[in-house]
Amino acid sequence: MNREDVLAKVPFGQFIEGSFVSTADTFQVHDPATGEVLAEVSDAGPMHAKAALDAACWVADDWAATEPRKRAEILRRAYELIVARGDEFATLMTLEMGKPLAEARGEVAYGAEFFRWFSEEACRIEGRWTTAPLGGNRLLTMQQPVGPVYAITPWNFPLAMGTRKIGPALAAGCTVVIKPAKLTPLTMLYLMQTLKDAGVPDGVVNCVTSSNSAAVSKPIMEDPRLRKLTFTGSTEVGRTLLKEAADGVLRTSMELGGNAPFVVLADADVDQAVAGAMPAKFRNNGEACTAANRFYVHESIVEEFTAKLVAEVEKLVVGPGMDQATTLGPLIDDDAVAKVKELVDDAVAKGAKVLTGGAPIDGDGHFFQPTVLADVPRTARLLREEIFGPVAPIVTVDTDDEAIKLANETEFGLMAYVYSRDISRVVTAAERLESGMVAVNTGVVSNPAAPFGGVKQSGLGREGSHEGLEEYLEIKYLGIAL
Structure with missing residues (x-):
């Protein structure tokens, strides 16, 4: 597709509470094939990060209480829109990341599939009902959303790394603040527009783009309302984030380096x-x-x-x-x-x-x-x-x-x-x-239907499959006397 036509469809502001917000500062996104400037993107500061988390927290209870079928239908619409806009997404990924266009189209199919897969999993959040071994009490377990999520994605798969985190979070009933890599924010911003068009309620997903990751991450990570961190990137950065997550005893998913x-x-x-x-x-x-x-x-x-x-x-x-x-x-x-x-x-x-x-x-x-x-x-x-x-x-x-x-x-x-x-x-x-x-x-x-993740210093937790959904759920146990 024509480069200018595709770039014209991308909103360049922070996506907070369902709106794209401009900032005084911007940073440049370059085409790695030519070095040319593709766009000037809104550059978030700490106050924008806090506003994004505020938005996610304000609607967290409402989204958690939304019927699983409704959450599923929204994810399904998002999947269908990504497929329909496949040429635009592929063009953006190739422009800002450099992968061949044929591979970018493959990532569109792969990335969209996480929304379809988790739209199906949204209605499969289950619990157990058993009798205590000594009789009497009944043991009931249920699974509930972890709570507001902070998701940090890398530059090498600009679409799929986002859908792999947003999909299970929304299916589980969690709200999200996502921060894409500063090298490749355009695909994620277009995804935010697509989610809005699919009917995701305001505040359920928010996006901050920034040239200073540490500055925008700090107020989010230090906020006691945050309940989960999910990160894909280098092991070195992952170790730092795990240390920061320890202060809030955050639930973490880490997909780190490989060899x-x-x-x-x-x-x-x-x-x-x-x-x-x-x-x-x-x-x-x-x-x-x-x-x-x-x-x-x-x-x-x-x-x-x-x-x-x-x-x-x-x-x-x-x-x-x-x-x-x-x-x-x-x-x-x-x-x-x-x-x-x-x-x-x-x-x-x-x-x-x-x-x-x-x-x-x-x-x-x-x-x-x-x-x-x-x-x-x-x-x-x-x-x-x-x-x-x-x-x-x-x-x-x-x-x-x-x-x-x-x-x-x-x-x-x-x-x-x-x-x-x-x-x-x-x-x-x-x-x-x-x-x-x-x-x-x-x-x-x-494959979105398979658990993706590593051992040793390649990370913690799994993404994709039903295991990926469970990363966004907490188990609650009820002991019931009869």
Whole structure:
């Protein structure tokens, strides 16, 4: 769609109590493919954050008391509107984040599905009725909304990270204040307009956009009326937020960093593994917490796997996401390019071989060549740190045990991938991998109907599935004497 026409549909103010509010200050949103300014967006301060939480708290009781079916119907309308406005949402995501337009359309479908899924779950909030073991009393449990929620979303999936939090919160009967990343606020602001059009009551969802996250988060986090924090982002920031949440004993959901191993066992179907490696590594320009970060390939097939992966990587077309031919877009900013370059240079200095790519691309925008590294030494930083870019480092292993041992040598545990033709072998490997999610013979497993989340320092709690709804519910027990 035409860029100007789409941008004209986005309201650039703070979304508070059902209205878009202008502020004296603004900040710029840039196109990572060109560096051009896309928009000047309202820049919130502490008073706007407080006003947003006030709005969420004023209507919290009314929304909690709203019939589940009514909440469900509103979410269903929101789903339908997102689908109907799919071209606009996809264009906005590509413009402000850089992913290829085809992938942005995929995120529209994925992100919208959270509203459809949780519209169905809204009427499935259940309790239990049992007799006490010694008889007499009856034991009744019910689930009730946690209360007002503060949701903080990242820049790499501007729509889906919002719907994955707003959907279950509204289904459970919670109100929300959401803060999108300053690099990609446009998609979220258009989502606010869409929710308003879908009939979400004023104040039930509020959005603050700011160039200073700490300044707007402080008054929200310190307010005793806030009952839950949900955050997707880096482990470093997540640790800080957990410390702040401790003062209010807040319910928390944390979807943090990843360092996903991609394990290819000796009996794997190499063509299938290569086909899975491409989206696992290069989807979303490599900027995903679930991205394959470390490739552990058995020595008997490593040459074949490597040659075929390089051949596929060299087919990628690097360019602006709005170009229909592009299959790999820019990174989000110059800092991202510099970090990827630093990690690649470190690996090469320690002995890794560059088979393709290996460097930034000169010119406008923030581009890095799709890269495959072989003979990567185990001391290389990119085996320990999240790359967040289009780089596939390959390490040769001798046995299943060695592959699993190396895969688990990380503080992270979000996603892992494993390939084998032997069901017993692959299940055994999957059970041993220290990860909240394991993709078996596939490169993509994210699904709104599945619980998304990690172990170790990759986070707390789950998003999606019925487990995602329960993150926004508290259990109340009634002991009833008869």
